[in-house]
Amino acid sequence: MTERTIKVEVKRQSGPDAKAFTETFEIPYRPNMNITSLLGEIALNPRAINGAESTPITYDSNCLEEICGSCAMLINGKAMMACSALVDKLLGAVEHGQKPDLSKTITLAPLSKFPVVRDLAVDRSVLFENLKAVKAWVPIDGTYDLGAAPRQHPQIQEERYPLSNCISCTICMEVCPQFNDVTGFVGAATIAQTKLFNMDPAGSVLKEERLRALAGDGGIQECGFAQNCVQACPKQLPLTEAISDIGRDVFIQQVKDFFTH
């Protein structure tokens, strides 16, 4: 029996300034593969389709269960998490038991809005910088035993929890038409985190500072409400709701500041 294989076309780049090129690999097919296992298969036998010796592909991954946020990349042109992207589905088998179409090629490319480190790995540290800029933390007094925290209604927890699920994958930024070099937009994730901390009873002491930060250039005003973020977010964060709420709060803060400063 001849081995069934699938073709994967990978956009590669040996370094930040190197020229990009594509390389096609042919990989033995097994049911239930995901993109990370497929990349592992290439590492096991790094040989391009024409038989030429190649090298394992550089990419980010860690948890392999869509919780660490490492493995975002463009799969067939769309931003997705590689570990939760199933090969069978990409090959057209939407329902269980359907046969995937092995003649289709899967294409992999790095996220397009972030500087490429190498191959599929990109530098997404801008998100962490943005989180610093909005002070996305609760400024506690200290870690010693200061007794229980104030009580909090379950409703607040229910509203905060989904926002706290953000895995910093940056997909919401990648898919946002406003997130680019020219606008320097912060992106939806940071706005959602601002809401998360503003909602915390203790975290809200920094509320005004966060709102002022978000009124800076590249701030919340750059959002054109394209809503791609909320569609693409792998963790289904209520991003447009957060943008709306924070948009109002930032405006009110600006008006207040105008009259008091």
Place this chain on the structure above:
Amino acid sequence: MAAAPRIIVIGGGLAGLSAVIKIAEAGGTVDLFSIVPVKRSHSVCAQGGINAAKDLKGEGDTVLKHFDDTVYGGDFLANQTPVKNMTAQGPAIIDLLDRMGVPFNRTPEGLLDFRRFGGTLYQRTAFAGATTGQQLLYALDEQVRRFESEGKVKKYEGWEFLSAVLDNNGVCRGICAMDLRSMETRTFAADAIIVCTGGNGAIFGKSTNSVVCTGSAQSALYQQGAFYANGEFIQVHPTAIPGEDKLRLMSESARGEGGRVWVPRDKNDKRAAQSIPEPDRWYFLEERYPKYGNLVPRDIATREIFKVVYEDGMGIDGQPMVYLDVSHLAPEKQHKLEGILEIYEKFVGDDPRKVPMKIFPGVHYTMGGLWVDFNQQTNIPGVFAAGEADYSIHGANRLGANSLLSCIYGGFVAGPQAMAYTKNLPAQVGDGGHAAELKRQNEKNSALLNNKGTENPFKIWRELGENMTKHATIVRYNAGLDEADAKIVELLDRYKNVNLSDKSQWANTSFAFTRQLYNMLELARVIVKGARLRDESRGAHYKPEFAERNDERFLKTTKAAFVDGAPSISYEEVDTQYITPRPRVYTSS
């Protein structure tokens, strides 16, 4: 020491971040090294919750009961002093996390909600939805980001710890690390270092752990003279979703709600699971344990599934898999399992509400680790360890939801203790061994890059994983362990012949992996050797040839030292001053 102490923390999981926070808060400065951005550390994977005896449910839970449950659950192998301290600090740690903004689930009155976990009778586990580890890690990450923005912490994300820098007296004076982007190797001076590099599931190939959980850092330190303790204790979770690249946890609650484990009676049955009629299904747990059925304790379930697959050859399609079936459950019950069923659906592509899930036990947690004293210091002066990377809390078996607590506790002890240690540290003589260590690591690197062999490192790793999973996980036989060790020795030999297809000097991940692989091989020997010598059954370590616990010979901590290139095992008494060991019997699930 005159100047402010310089401390390096390696690892940005819960343990590492806890240590960083304590040091920064006390006015120290910290360099934090992590392979992955700290927010992507393995701790994000934890789902269930974190234990602390806050007794908010009026059940009369106490710290002492938590202490007892932990020691009993660990089959009395844990030193009792640190366990006692940890459980005592539990409630304060939960309060702290709450103050940091962790979105813990709440009662209608606005208090913390608690759920019950395995190994206890009390509702002692605080939780934030089904992503507690993620929420805790983020809370600590945010605090560290705050200190970072205040200049108290400097992060070296994307740097890999290679080894400690030791001076002529064997005192730690810093670390040698590699920038995984520029592949540059450098040494960094420090008065003390804290190693919080997590577990070592990758040694078993596939596990529920994350990719960076290779145990490489611990192994490197072991090869530099640190003791590695209780290496043979590896927790295997009964129900994980076998994946092409990883085993994803399927929580026990699936069985709690009525899920049933079975395989086809005929091993050649090729029918789709749903169409196999009831009489052709073998509910082996229910058959063998009529009283507890599918809810037998974790280790028993794990062993039974293992036997069905490997001894009876009854795995589905000859694969190491059995069915975990919730498709017969009423929709309300299925709804309670929504979160975990979605994970299955997402990764397997089948709807577990209609199709039985395919599951298999998966390597889950490393009870063993770097040997530390009660101050979290290893036997190398100036090297501290905390979290899953040390061995201190869980003995022979970890209770669910105790690990997150032990990580934070460990970091909270290690940080201040490291600060205290630096106060009396004599000044360094000469360069403290920096030049020599850098040279040693650079030589290793160039040797690897210039190797002209034929072995693919990923193939060696795959064989290591298969070998370890087969012989050193659920059921262990001395003959098998001998075989396993021989295989590792063979792999170490083949490693000499390893060939890197990628010899570039920029973000070369396979190079970094190949370096880690060597350390995995050395640590694998520790696990196998420890298991080979421990002729008893205790906690996660089960030998059918020695099915009983043997306190007389083995109520002892295994300590492995790297002597002449091989593990040399010695034993140390266990601190049992508070609770006298008693038999561990499962009277209920």
Place this chain on the structure above:
Amino acid sequence: MAAIAPPAPASNPHSGSKRRGVQPLRAGQGHDFLLRRLHSLTGLLPIGAFLVEHIVSNYEAVNGPLAYAQQVKFLNGLPLVRVLEWAFIFIPLAYHALYGVYIGIRGRSNVNVYPWAGNWGYYAQRITGYIAFVYICYHLYSQRFSGVSLPEHPGAAFHKVQMELQHPLILSAYVIAMVATCWHFAYGIWLFAAKWGITPGNVARKRFGYVCAAVGSGLCVLGLIGMFAFLNPKYANAPDDVMPEQPAGIVLPAPNVAPAGSTNPSQPGEVR
């Protein structure tokens, strides 16, 4: 199985050079927020309100040349009309239009990759904005700043528009512009509410979407009816100016018969 490969590193604290890629938030710096909110506000209030007024006024054409002329005359007779016009129409419009183009060219639309409804809305807001831009430039030139000056000769308005709409290309441009502007305005109201936090919830946004769609379609239909009134065969040969300036001293007799079908009692009719 062999999926392991240590993740590629993230940021390197030692690469001292300027960071690549999208820059971090300039927290609290600059005035973009103000300018952007102003853009939003101008779109809704002066310009949006004008559009409604304009379409309603133009609808008067349904009642014939004289009625339309009266309407134009009425508007031009408002006190301080030139000041109002500049303050509430031209300047805000110029700001909204120019800043709108600036906003538009800074975005990187990607509907080709992510063809989702919201993304189409985003894209359409830019396209309709550009259409409105080109159209309004032309329209202002042809109706306001060239040919007969309507503020001085309100009676010539009907004929002027009628002549303009004779050419099928111009006519279709007017139709396209009308649809585009109404779309832009209607979606603009929706955007305004979403961005200013008036409709934060998904349900609120959805319901308000229906409201905006109704407003937009209503306006569009009204506008198109008004536009085709100029081509009504009944008025095919409307005089150049229904209110020619009268030589001094000559008083026209007051009309005594209302025009056929007029519902407006004050509308001047024929002299019989």
